[in-house]
Amino acid sequence: xxxxxxxxRLPLRTGLQRxxxxxxxxxxxxxxxxxALFSFVVLIVTGVYLALFYRxxxxxxxxxxxxxxxxxxxxxxxFVSVMTLSLDVPFGLVVRRMHHWxxxxxxxxxxxxxxxxxxxxxxxxxxxxTWWLGLAMFAQALVSGFTGYAIPFDLxxxxxxxxxxxxxxxIPWVGGWLSVLxxxxxxxxxxxxxxxxxxxxxxxxxxxxxxxxGHLYLVVRxxxxxxxxxxxxxSLEVGGPAWPDQAARSTTLMLLVGxxxxxxxxxxxxxxxxxxGPFQPYAFYEPLQPDxxxxxxxxxxxLLPPQLNFHLIGANFTxxxxxxxxxxxxxxxxxxxxxxxxxxxxxxxxxxxxxLEDFRVTPFxxxxxxxxxxxxxxxSFGAINDRMATAWHMxxxxxxxxxxxxxxxxxxxxxxxxxxxxxSIRARRVGARPRxxxxxxxxxxxxxxxxxxxxxxxxRDRIRRRIGKNRLG
Amino acid sequence: xxxxxxxxxxxxxxxEPRVVLERRPPRSTYLAGAVFSxxxxxxxxxxxxxxxxxxxxxxxxxxxxxxxxxxxxxxxxLGFRSSFAFRTEQGLRPYAPPSSDGSPGVSEALGLSAGRxxxxxxxxLGTGFAGLGAALLLPLRSLGNRPSEGMGQGRWRRGTRLMxxxxxxxxxxxxxxxxxxxxxxxxxxxxxxxxATLVRLAEVADxxxxxxxxxxxxxxxxxxxxxSIFNRADNTLVCPCHWSVFDASTGxxxxxxAPRPLARLPIGLGEEGYLVAMGPLEGPVGPxxxxxxxxxxxxxxxxxx
Numbered sequence: 001x002x003x004x005x006x007x008x009r010l011p012l013r014t015g016l017q018r019x020x021x022x023x024x025x026x027x028x029x030x031x032x033x034x035x036a037l038f039s040f041v042v043l044i045v046t047g048v049y050l051a052l053f054y055r056x057x058x059x060x061x062x063x064x065x066x067x068x069x070x071x072x073x074x075x076x077x078x079f080v081s082v083m084t085l086s087l088d089v090p091f092g093l094v095v096r097r098m099h100h101w102x103x104x105x106x107x108x109x110x111x112x113x114x115x116x117x118x119x120x121x122x123x124x125x126x127x128x129x130t131w132w133l134g135l136a137m138f139a140q141a142l143v144s145g146f147t148g149y150a151i152p153f154d155l156x157x158x159x160x161x162x163x164x165x166x167x168x169x170x171i172p173w174v175g176g177w178l179s180v181l182x183x184x185x186x187x188x189x190x191x192x193x194x195x196x197x198x199x200x201x202x203x204x205x206x207x208x209x210x211x212x213x214g215h216l217y218l219v220v221r222x223x224x225x226x227x228x229x230x231x232x233x234x235s236l237e238v239g240g241p242a243w244p245d246q247a248a249r250s251t252t253l254m255l256l257v258g259x260x261x262x263x264x265x266x267x268x269x270x271x272x273x274x275x276x277g278p279f280q281p282y283a284f285y286e287p288l289q290p291d292x293x294x295x296x297x298x299x300x301x302x303l304l305p306p307q308l309n310f311h312l313i314g315a316n317f318t319x320x321x322x323x324x325x326x327x328x329x330x331x332x333x334x335x336x337x338x339x340x341x342x343x344x345x346x347x348x349x350x351x352x353x354x355x356l357e358d359f360r361v362t363p364f365x366x367x368x369x370x371x372x373x374x375x376x377x378x379x380s381f382g383a384i385n386d387r388m389a390t391a392w393h394m395x396x397x398x399x400x401x402x403x404x405x406x407x408x409x410x411x412x413x414x415x416x417x418x419x420x421x422x423x424s425i426r427a428r429r430v431g432a433r434p435r436x437x438x439x440x441x442x443x444x445x446x447x448x449x450x451x452x453x454x455x456x457x458x459x460r461d462r463i464r465r466r467i468g469k470n471r472l473g
Numbered sequence: 474x475x476x477x478x479x480x481x482x483x484x485x486x487x488x489e490p491r492v493v494l495e496r497r498p499p500r501s502t503y504l505a506g507a508v509f510s511x512x513x514x515x516x517x518x519x520x521x522x523x524x525x526x527x528x529x530x531x532x533x534x535x536x537x538x539x540x541x542x543x544x545x546x547x548x549x550x551l552g553f554r555s556s557f558a559f560r561t562e563q564g565l566r567p568y569a570p571p572s573s574d575g576s577p578g579v580s581e582a583l584g585l586s587a588g589r590x591x592x593x594x595x596x597x598l599g600t601g602f603a604g605l606g607a608a609l610l611l612p613l614r615s616l617g618n619r620p621s622e623g624m625g626q627g628r629w630r631r632g633t634r635l636m637x638x639x640x641x642x643x644x645x646x647x648x649x650x651x652x653x654x655x656x657x658x659x660x661x662x663x664x665x666x667x668x669a670t671l672v673r674l675a676e677v678a679d680x681x682x683x684x685x686x687x688x689x690x691x692x693x694x695x696x697x698x699x700x701s702i703f704n705r706a707d708n709t710l711v712c713p714c715h716w717s718v719f720d721a722s723t724g725x726x727x728x729x730x731a732p733r734p735l736a737r738l739p740i741g742l743g744e745e746g747y748l749v750a751m752g753p754l755e756g757p758v759g760p761x762x763x764x765x766x767x768x769x770x771x772x773x774x775x776x777x778x
Contacts, residue, residue: 003578013579016582017582020582089615090534091525091531091534091614094612235565236564237564238494240560244553248549256542256546259540259546262535262539265532265535
């Protein structure tokens with residue numbers, strides 16, 4: 001058999017043979033990660049295009065574009081370049097909108113993918129590394145989402161940079177130094193846009209791409225997991241081969257992701273930066289919220305009471321630190337050590353798992369994951385306390401008291417309810433006595449303790465307010 | 474041949490048992506759908522061009538692109554389905570490569586060795602993606618403005634004062650005999666194609682004050698560097714970038730790689746004895762473009778006087 005030009009130069013025969021025979025399970029939920037992958041592809045393509053127009057500079061330049069109310073005004077170059085791209089470059093706004101919606105789809109699909117992995121136990125041995133890489137990618141995706149929001153240097157972007165500065169400064173002991181090193185000059189300065197831009201277009205994508213390669217390598221190495229079903233087991237996998245089944249599915253999916261993102265761009269405008277105007281240190285816009293995937297941090301910013309602040313050997317512990325540093329560390333760190341915790345708690349023998357678990361037969365995991373998610377969702381709603389106050393005819397501080405109670409109260413209750421219900425469901429489904437989980441009730445107790453502490457904190461807040469009122473009256 | 478047995482205990486994969494559980498043969502009815510999708514792609518691309526060349530409204534462009542990608546997705550799926558048997562297989566974990574000896578070539582591995590189905594598959598998908606490629610030329614087109622006629626011809630007009638780069642108007646007395654000066658148009662000091670060289674030739678028959686004054690585009694017609702040297706002894710203007718040499722009396726090429734003369738700037742005396750341009754630069758400025766440009770109307774014909 002004659003070898004083609006490419007075959008005689010590249011390891012195509014063996015490599016392709018190997019790749020072509022990789023089996024992919026057929027369940028749709030395995031495509032969530034692919035949606036994230038293809039959103040990333042759309043992000044790279046559209047991002048390169050946007051970078052051809054963007055100027056990472058806050059130096060004022062006179063705007064001469066087609067938006068009449070701002071014509072002739074000196075505006076930051078970054079802002080002007082995004083204005084020009086949006087309003088005066090045919091297709092520019094389309095690409096900007098596609099980049100925006102692809103970013104949201106990227107993070108949303110990462111979240112759904114992670115939820116699928118979590119609630120089916122796909123993170124179990126031997127796939128802990130894959131899980132960690134996914135978490136790292138999610139963290140970087142949040143950073144990239146943030147920097148992308150910031151660099152047009154409109155009013156919102158500038159405000160978010162200011163909050164990033166506060167966050168950096170709030171880190172105990174080293175915050176001042178970190179902020180000086182990151183910004184280089186007094187805020188806003190002329191350096192920070194270029195640095196954020198570098199993070200957004202080079203470091204971030206490079207890191208995500210590297211993590212992605214590692215993640216995919218491990219997926220191939222460990223094979224896909226699969227749901228329980230006929231003819232598959234811990235040692236046998238069932239699915240369609242990479243070629244032609246999965247090639248057809250994936251290519252179709254990639255084009256569908258592109259079509260979906262373009263379709264969103266046709267109907268949903270991205271935030272029109274000309275409504276907000278350029279960043280001005282003296283101006284603000286109300287109500288203002290970050291993108292949805294950062295609302296939980298914003299919610300913590302708004303809901304954390306200053307009573308929690310304290311000094312400790314030369315350090316200040318304050319709200320921004322709790323909300324934007326400690327909270328993400330706890331959430332992502334908790335996700336990272338969860339496989340280990342679960343293994344320890346269940347007391348089961350260490351072995352490899354390839355068949356997924358039904359979330360109905362894993363009451364602890366389901367209850368814990370749901371409670372955690374509900375906490376983050378409720379916290380996210382805390383970020384719209386101003387809108388809730390308007391809608392409910394309350395003052396913002398009243399909403400804060402109410403929402404602190406809800407955010408701290410609902411998750412433990414949800415945990416207990418789901419756990420108790422889950423145990424009986426499992427007993428019915430599995431029939432036999434479930435495997436022992438000796439730490440179950442200990443954990444329930446601990447969660448109830450957290451709820452109790454929360455209640456006390458809230459009560460304390462109430463009492464203080466009452467005292468304050470009396471004093472004023 | 475290849476050391477595929479990584480680690481230990483993987484030798485069982487040498488002849489890995491693969492069980493085909495299900496086989497869905499290709500169906501020719503899919504082909505009709507694929508062709509239909511292809512038509513939709515072509516129509517989508519045409520629609521995008523029409524809107525782009527018209528009002529270029531963002532929502533419509535996005536909608537067109539979305540529709541095109543949707544049709545392409547359908548084409549890919551139907552194209553695959555009409556050309557391949559899809560299988561569900563059962564195999565051993567962990568996945569390991571089959572032995573490499575006697576493995577088939579790329580076309581065989583992809584199941585693309587047959588004649589007509591292969592041509593149809595490649596043709597369908599090739600045309601579909603070509604349609605996407607044609608649509609993606611549009612955002613590329615937006616990267617810059619059309620190279621307009623007269624761009625790079627400078628901003629000299631009849632009556633424009635000659636200024637030094639520092640912003641002083643120029644009088645004849647500024648220029649000793651046999652010297653040169655860089656000049657820019659009044660009000661457009663930063664305009665790159667306008668920069669010019671004013672020279673006062675050393676040997677002229679007429680001794681009137683304006684005689685022997687010449688002005689040329691300072692941009693070399695070879696590679697666009699500044700023609701910054703006036704060689705009084707040879708009466709030449711020299712570009713030190715690649716050593717093109719021009720006649721200081723006419724602007725014609727004397728030696729070097731330059732393909733055409735320097736554009737001449739007609740000058741005269743204006744009010745208060747300041748030097749002014751008598752019209753725009755005469756002839757093309759700078760190096761020729763790779764594409765043949767429509768010849769601009771000769772500025773000379775528009776000159777008054």
